[in-house]
Amino acid sequence: MDYDIIVIGGGSAGYAAASAAEHAGAKVAIFDPGPLGGLCILRGCMPTKTILRSSDVMGLMQRAGEFGLATDNPRADLAAIIDRKTKLIDDFTRYRVEQLKSPRFTLIEQPVRFVSSTAVEAGGKRYSAHAFIIATGSVIADIPVPGLAEAGFMTSDDVLELREQPDSMMVLGAGFVGVELAQFFQRIGTQVTVVQRSGHILSAQDEDMARPVEARFREEGMAVYTGTRDLKISVQDGKRCAHFLHEGKETTVSASTILNALGRTPNVAGLNLEAAGVKMGDWGIAVDATMRTSKRNIFAVGDVNGLHEVVHIAIQQGEIAAHNALNPDGAQQRFEERMKTSVVFTDPAVASVGYSEKECLHNNWPYLAASYPFDDHGKSLCLGETHGLVKLLCHPETGTLIGGHITGPEAGELIHHLTAVMYYHGTVHDMLKMPYYHPTLSEILTYPAEELAEKIG
Numbered sequence: 001m002d003y004d005i006i007v008i009g010g011g012s013a014g015y016a017a018a019s020a021a022e023h024a025g026a027k028v029a030i031f032d033p034g035p036l037g038g039l040c041i042l043r044g045c046m047p048t049k050t051i052l053r054s055s056d057v058m059g060l061m062q063r064a065g066e067f068g069l070a071t072d073n074p075r076a077d078l079a080a081i082i083d084r085k086t087k088l089i090d091d092f093t094r095y096r097v098e099q100l101k102s103p104r105f106t107l108i109e110q111p112v113r114f115v116s117s118t119a120v121e122a123g124g125k126r127y128s129a130h131a132f133i134i135a136t137g138s139v140i141a142d143i144p145v146p147g148l149a150e151a152g153f154m155t156s157d158d159v160l161e162l163r164e165q166p167d168s169m170m171v172l173g174a175g176f177v178g179v180e181l182a183q184f185f186q187r188i189g190t191q192v193t194v195v196q197r198s199g200h201i202l203s204a205q206d207e208d209m210a211r212p213v214e215a216r217f218r219e220e221g222m223a224v225y226t227g228t229r230d231l232k233i234s235v236q237d238g239k240r241c242a243h244f245l246h247e248g249k250e251t252t253v254s255a256s257t258i259l260n261a262l263g264r265t266p267n268v269a270g271l272n273l274e275a276a277g278v279k280m281g282d283w284g285i286a287v288d289a290t291m292r293t294s295k296r297n298i299f300a301v302g303d304v305n306g307l308h309e310v311v312h313i314a315i316q317q318g319e320i321a322a323h324n325a326l327n328p329d330g331a332q333q334r335f336e337e338r339m340k341t342s343v344v345f346t347d348p349a350v351a352s353v354g355y356s357e358k359e360c361l362h363n364n365w366p367y368l369a370a371s372y373p374f375d376d377h378g379k380s381l382c383l384g385e386t387h388g389l390v391k392l393l394c395h396p397e398t399g400t401l402i403g404g405h406i407t408g409p410e411a412g413e414l415i416h417h418l419t420a421v422m423y424y425h426g427t428v429h430d431m432l433k434m435p436y437y438h439p440t441l442s443e444i445l446t447y448p449a450e451e452l453a454e455k456i457g
């Protein structure tokens, strides 16, 4: 065999897998045709969070009067925002490329296709390995909306290079990508309309956690349509129009641009998975908790398995796969659904760890829930950040925390407190024994914990 492990794709999941495998003493090759850097650095987490910082500052400037301050007609310069993003991303990318090109691995900048379960082909050459870790990520999905392709649209990739601000924009889809970018554009002065099929935005979250974001969007002047049906697109008088059924009525909205945020799909094109005997599942390459595919020596990690398209989970899965690939007969590491975490970086932000009420109800799992709103919490009132709530879910007898959900100020930071409690299998009673500084946002977490502890007795 040429290598112990061949990693296909050098993004967050692939780099983590290769790094862990090399650290454990394996001979590793990474195949990636580039551009090198991975989605998170090049067109995902980091560039979007960089530009959102500008719109968050803008959002505060627009509220200056509320805090006894005056600003002189704040305006956004999209080209300058994009320049700041590009400078940072170039630095992050350079660092990642150096890591990929280090002598720790053999980096081959070619796409690969399987020829069997123990060999791949790239650039006309054949390479064999004991194990393979597929980490080819995801691509923007081609969702068939009538008229959309003819009308033309932008994607999150395009937005990150846009230098001229559109006067108006329709955002199709209100998942993570749609909501973060919708608020960015609305806050910098583009008139945004969001069109979402499910009954509330962020359809994977519990409804009560998503509604405060919708409320904030509307207060900021955004038009938000949820529960839409039969979406079609046309072009009339130079404007792009979306036609859909909303609350039983034919509705048409228009804008100069469309942002297609209808979702992503696993990137498996050209891999020739059939030759390796690797099977697809409903959302991506089918894997078990050890990250093994239908073929025992082949693993799939990160967006390509479609389980949770977020970066820390991609990294964790990469490390799990590396360990299991190198220890096929030893103790296997498993991905723990129990600790899954997500953060949507809107304002208010939406952060979750563990299970939602939706999931508990769907699976018939027993739970107790309690929540508390930010508009009744002292520190939030001082900050003027009163949108949202915190919600805790615990086991009805033991009080063990099984889910923590925060929509509100600094939710993406506050959630880690609940992550720590859950990591150590802590209970709502444990939360009440911990000291909380006053006045802080974190204190709000004790109120639902208290309610749940009283219920359990």
Ligand SMILES: Cc1cc2nc3c(=O)[nH]c(=O)nc-3n(C[C@H](O)[C@H](O)[C@H](O)COP(=O)(O)OP(=O)(O)OC[C@H]3O[C@@H](n4cnc5c(N)ncnc54)[C@H](O)[C@@H]3O)c2cc1C
Pocket (backbone or CB within 6 Å): 008, 009, 010, 011, 012, 013, 014, 031, 032, 033, 034, 035, 036, 037, 038, 039, 040, 041, 043, 044, 045, 046, 048, 049, 110, 111, 112, 135, 136, 137, 138, 156, 177, 267, 269, 270, 271, 301, 302, 303, 304, 308, 309, 310, 311, 312, 314, 345
């Ligand atoms: C706009 C946006 C914002 C996001 N924001 C966040 C966020 O704030 N926080 C968060 O946690 N997640 C965020 N995500 C999701 C996150 O970026 C992804 O979950 C993560 O980057 C996936 O990593 P990956 O390693 O699976 O895939 P990728 O990083 O996409 O890596 C795949 C690699 O495979 C290579 N490749 C492709 N085809 C082949 C082939 N045939 N052969 C060899 N190599 C190949 C590619 O060149 C690429 O380098 C965001 C996503 C988007 C789109």
Ligand SMILES: NC(=O)c1ccc[n+]([C@@H]2O[C@H](COP(=O)([O-])OP(=O)(O)OC[C@H]3O[C@@H](n4cnc5c(N)ncnc54)[C@H](O)[C@@H]3O)[C@@H](O)[C@H]2O)c1
Pocket (backbone or CB within 6 Å): 143, 145, 172, 173, 174, 175, 176, 177, 178, 180, 195, 196, 197, 198, 202, 203, 228, 231, 261, 262, 263, 264, 308, 309, 310, 342, 343, 344, 345
């Ligand atoms: N902050 C973060 O961590 C972050 C940010 C961005 C993306 N991501 C990751 O990237 C993944 C992809 O995000 P995404 O937002 O592109 O996809 P998504 O699947 O989360 O959202 C797409 C939305 O479009 C809606 N939709 C689909 N067809 C529609 C139609 N015909 N009419 C109206 N609405 C329709 C869907 O109901 C869905 O809510 C996410 O699952 C997330 O894990 C994470």
